[in-house]
Amino acid sequence: MADKEEKEVIKSAKDIVNQLAVIIKTAHFHDPGNVAVVTAIDRFVALANSLIASEGTLVLELIGEFFYVNGTRIKYSLEYLLNFDFLGREFKKRELGSIIFRNAIKPADIQAFLKAFIASAFSQNPFETLTENLADVDCLIIGKPKKLKEEGEFDVRRMVKKTYFNAASYTKGIMNRIKSGEKVSIKKAKRVVESMVDLILEEEELLLGMTAIKGHDEYTYYHSVNVSILSVALGQRLGLSRKSLTELGLVALFHDMGKIEIPDEILNKPTNFTEDEWRLIRRHPFWGVRAILRLKGLDATAIRSAIVAFEHHMHYDFSGYPKVRRPSELDFYSKIVSLADQYDAMTSSRVYSRIPMSPDKALSIMMERTGTQLDPLLFTFFINMVGVFPIGTLVILDTKELGLVYKSNSLFPDRPRVLVIIDSKGSRVEGYVVDLTEKDAGGKYLRTILKTMDPNKYKINLAEYLL
Amino acid sequence: METAEDIKAAKEIIHAILRTKKNLRMYPENNPIYARTIGDTYTRFRSFFNYRDELNLKINQNDILYDSEQIYYNPGKDDNLAFFFFKDGLREITFKNGLSETEIEEFLKILSLDFDREFVDDDIVTLLWERDFQNIRYVVDEAFLAEDEDYETEAVREIKEKAPDADELLKAYDDAFKADEVKGVSIVPLTDDHLHSLARELERDVYDKTDKLVEILFEMLYQAESAGDYEDALNFLEGAIEFSIRHGNMETASSIMKRATGLINDPSLPDNVKRQMRLLFSFPSSGEMIKLLGELLDSVEIDEKVFDEYVRFLDKNAIPPFITILGELKSINARKNVINALTFLGGKDIRALASGLQDSRWYVVRNIIYILRKIGDKKAEEYLLKAVRHSDVRVRKEVIKTLGELGNRGVLQTLKDCLEDPESQVRISAARALSNIAPEVAKRIILEKVSGKNFMDRDLDEKKEFYEILSQWKDGDVVDFLMRTLKKKSFFRGAVNDENRACAAYCLGLMGNKDALPVLYELRDSKNELLREYAYTAIKRIEYGR
Ligand SMILES: [Fe+2]
Numbered sequence A: 001m002a003d004k005e006e007k008e009v010i011k012s013a014k015d016i017v018n019q020l021a022v023i024i025k026t027a028h029f030h031d032p033g034n035v036a037v038v039t040a041i042d043r044f045v046a047l048a049n050s051l052i053a054s055e056g057t058l059v060l061e062l063i064g065e066f067f068y069v070n071g072t073r074i075k076y077s078l079e080y081l082l083n084f085d086f087l088g089r090e091f092k093k094r095e096l097g098s099i100i101f102r103n104a105i106k107p108a109d110i111q112a113f114l115k116a117f118i119a120s121a122f123s124q125n126p127f128e129t130l131t132e133n134l135a136d137v138d139c140l141i142i143g144k145p146k147k148l149k150e151e152g153e154f155d156v157r158r159m160v161k162k163t164y165f166n167a168a169s170y171t172k173g174i175m176n177r178i179k180s181g182e183k184v185s186i187k188k189a190k191r192v193v194e195s196m197v198d199l200i201l202e203e204e205e206l207l208l209g210m211t212a213i214k215g216h217d218e219y220t221y222y223h224s225v226n227v228s229i230l231s232v233a234l235g236q237r238l239g240l241s242r243k244s245l246t247e248l249g250l251v252a253l254f255h256d257m258g259k260i261e262i263p264d265e266i267l268n269k270p271t272n273f274t275e276d277e278w279r280l281i282r283r284h285p286f287w288g289v290r291a292i293l294r295l296k297g298l299d300a301t302a303i304r305s306a307i308v309a310f311e312h313h314m315h316y317d318f319s320g321y322p323k324v325r326r327p328s329e330l331d332f333y334s335k336i337v338s339l340a341d342q343y344d345a346m347t348s349s350r351v352y353s354r355i356p357m358s359p360d361k362a363l364s365i366m367m368e369r370t371g372t373q374l375d376p377l378l379f380t381f382f383i384n385m386v387g388v389f390p391i392g393t394l395v396i397l398d399t400k401e402l403g404l405v406y407k408s409n410s411l412f413p414d415r416p417r418v419l420v421i422i423d424s425k426g427s428r429v430e431g432y433v434v435d436l437t438e439k440d441a442g443g444k445y446l447r448t449i450l451k452t453m454d455p456n457k458y459k460i461n462l463a464e465y466l467l
Numbered sequence B: 001m002e003t004a005e006d007i008k009a010a011k012e013i014i015h016a017i018l019r020t021k022k023n024l025r026m027y028p029e030n031n032p033i034y035a036r037t038i039g040d041t042y043t044r045f046r047s048f049f050n051y052r053d054e055l056n057l058k059i060n061q062n063d064i065l066y067d068s069e070q071i072y073y074n075p076g077k078d079d080n081l082a083f084f085f086f087k088d089g090l091r092e093i094t095f096k097n098g099l100s101e102t103e104i105e106e107f108l109k110i111l112s113l114d115f116d117r118e119f120v121d122d123d124i125v126t127l128l129w130e131r132d133f134q135n136i137r138y139v140v141d142e143a144f145l146a147e148d149e150d151y152e153t154e155a156v157r158e159i160k161e162k163a164p165d166a167d168e169l170l171k172a173y174d175d176a177f178k179a180d181e182v183k184g185v186s187i188v189p190l191t192d193d194h195l196h197s198l199a200r201e202l203e204r205d206v207y208d209k210t211d212k213l214v215e216i217l218f219e220m221l222y223q224a225e226s227a228g229d230y231e232d233a234l235n236f237l238e239g240a241i242e243f244s245i246r247h248g249n250m251e252t253a254s255s256i257m258k259r260a261t262g263l264i265n266d267p268s269l270p271d272n273v274k275r276q277m278r279l280l281f282s283f284p285s286s287g288e289m290i291k292l293l294g295e296l297l298d299s300v301e302i303d304e305k306v307f308d309e310y311v312r313f314l315d316k317n318a319i320p321p322f323i324t325i326l327g328e329l330k331s332i333n334a335r336k337n338v339i340n341a342l343t344f345l346g347g348k349d350i351r352a353l354a355s356g357l358q359d360s361r362w363y364v365v366r367n368i369i370y371i372l373r374k375i376g377d378k379k380a381e382e383y384l385l386k387a388v389r390h391s392d393v394r395v396r397k398e399v400i401k402t403l404g405e406l407g408n409r410g411v412l413q414t415l416k417d418c419l420e421d422p423e424s425q426v427r428i429s430a431a432r433a434l435s436n437i438a439p440e441v442a443k444r445i446i447l448e449k450v451s452g453k454n455f456m457d458r459d460l461d462e463k464k465e466f467y468e469i470l471s472q473w474k475d476g477d478v479v480d481f482l483m484r485t486l487k488k489k490s491f492f493r494g495a496v497n498d499e500n501r502a503c504a505a506y507c508l509g510l511m512g513n514k515d516a517l518p519v520l521y522e523l524r525d526s527k528n529e530l531l532r533e534y535a536y537t538a539i540k541r542i543e544y545g546r
């Protein structure tokens, strides 16, 4: 009996968040007195009041990419994806982190809230404007976003590091054991990916930062882990459930399994491949299918992994390899992994591009490839995720400070956070983080990116800060 | 500090968990003990939470601690709850007040899984992770996931060695001012349209991935470069067939076979590959695959057309395992499907099918006989003849019926012998079968039988059947016999004699013999009720032409 109630509470929490999005959307298009707005508000009030009646208050928060109602994270569901995404943006635009409804609410309160909310969109300091306009509405209070964890918290970084290197070490182990024909269980692989998924849901920037550290000796293993992390991060933006993210992460981790058949001397060759060597490289999708299907009997994950191992170089327009007799639309995961794979390969100094590219250069090349090699829709999500200046980009600011992009900003893609390593006087510094959305009293941005440079050329990366 | 009472309550919870872990394995979900055990464990949690907000358990290899107090200890490896958690990296579990009965039930179900089975790909932590319980938190130590403990230290050292020195950094700083102005990639902001397209893409993604894999496996076959490549691709195709059957997807299994059939006729395919491909063709007919098919048939309703399509790709090796499962299947539909399959396959090898006549289960034997009859191949006779002496009357009846329908004169003597079978049903069947195969001979034999002394003692139903068979011969000798019987009076065993007369009346009625009418009219006043009734019915039949 208690469970049924609990489930209903969770369901109504979802509906409340959704309904808040609905009324804000409707209010954008219609007058406050419009019947559509009034009906939507009535429904919101009814839903909210029933929760307030049973739980005392209604606390609606946006933490990271997720909404929480009374401390419980609202689980993803596709039917609400559009509205949740919309509401998240509206919150972020206003630096709004939480709304607390303290006691039973009336439609008039919500009318007032909507008016204030919409008006604040055009303000220089939206949160402050919103607070002022809501001064008379006493049934609710608003707050700024809570930080997930204090930035630079030592424990978190240690955990991110541990997860990342565990994953690389595990990948090395499993690839070597498959190479020597041993039977391996994928129980551990699942665990590895699950911990990456957890971190992406909570500490995405730090883990993405790890993928930006290039130049490891054991490229193939790090590449596999990076592709897995990038794929999961993209999958998260696409609204995939935790369980699907694990599957995607596993599939991505195994995408280059076929490379176990290619001798290390070729893989790690400092010069360009010969035609014969290319022939071998082009076989790795076939060998990938073989390695994966030999690993364990067929099951859903093995099938998906084999498909992605086979398709990840085929390209959206089938211009890549292998060429097949009857091409059919690439699997959804293949498209995701192709994006992550190209991005990581281009920004690393191995295999496909002898000369590593700066992240922003790689992105602009990938942009040219949309519609031909790459799926345009997924690329749009990808670039919205990594931003104009992806994590790890070396930038010079108009303040003459030199730094590395450390955290992207989904609302202002050209205003990430930057880890400054050389200050405006040209001296090397211990590394401090600046937020490019910061403005001075006159509303002018304090810092803006002037130019980007290739971090690999100078072997500069986030290692020093992250490791 | 926890009180002695708290510790006692925590210990009780551990005991309840241990008990549940055992009971959930022993009893099926619908057993009252199953539900009771879960309910009991839940109650213990609830009473703990009356005074406490959470129950935090620390896990070591051999013991479990509650607030540094040992509440469970087991130095052994068997049934060690502490080790059970510990080995997958769990170091702490916290149950929070608010824990629901569903949550605890799910949790206990995870605990009672048989993790030793090979196909369980998930460990406890993965299962807990997937459930994402609101009120059960845990801490894991992931160190064991790394292959090599020093990997991280080594990797970090290696990267730090490559860190730029001050000069390089300053060079970068200098170069920065010479670099081109930033162009920046323009970002298309996400709109509702993007999200709608994504939703459609996600919908499209729910397709059967096996079909895609099969496409890839055939591509591997086409592009194989060595004998090993061919062998792998063929092995995987077998795997795909098995996977499809296991998951009730017979269409995919059929399509693999269909494509393989097309391929084997491709002249460009090397001969040795064709030889290897024969193995693929025999795979679906193997005992294991047929067994799997049986499980499928029993668990879901399979469309007859889909099933028949698949059966077309089976060969005669599938016959023995099909016979085996025929006797094991529970659903009528499943048996019907298997009978259809055996009818199709049996035609290719009567002998293999007929070996099912040796089966110890009478119903299987009867089914095989039925199938042999449906196939209608005269070759079946030599095997059927042996089943005539089967101990089960239902089998004997079926076999005689079949022999009758196959219509070979060679079995006449056997059928004649069957007229002496101890069971009346069998004797009747034999008489019918005889009349089917050789009417002239049968007439003589049956006339002989019905006029014999023993026949008087048979029960009325059997007599009626025999006379009915006689009615098909409207010849003089039969009519004479019937008229004689009809008129026959006897003082000894009068009632039995009247039964015979009643049957003769019945037979003449069936024949529509008008010459019998005078005698029949008289018999309407007979003292014997049966005779009166039969005479009356016969008259009606003859007068109204049925
Ligand atoms: Fe690859």
Ligand SMILES: [Fe+2]
Residues within 6 Å of the ligand: A223, A227, A255, A256, A341, A345
């Ligand atoms: Fe790759």
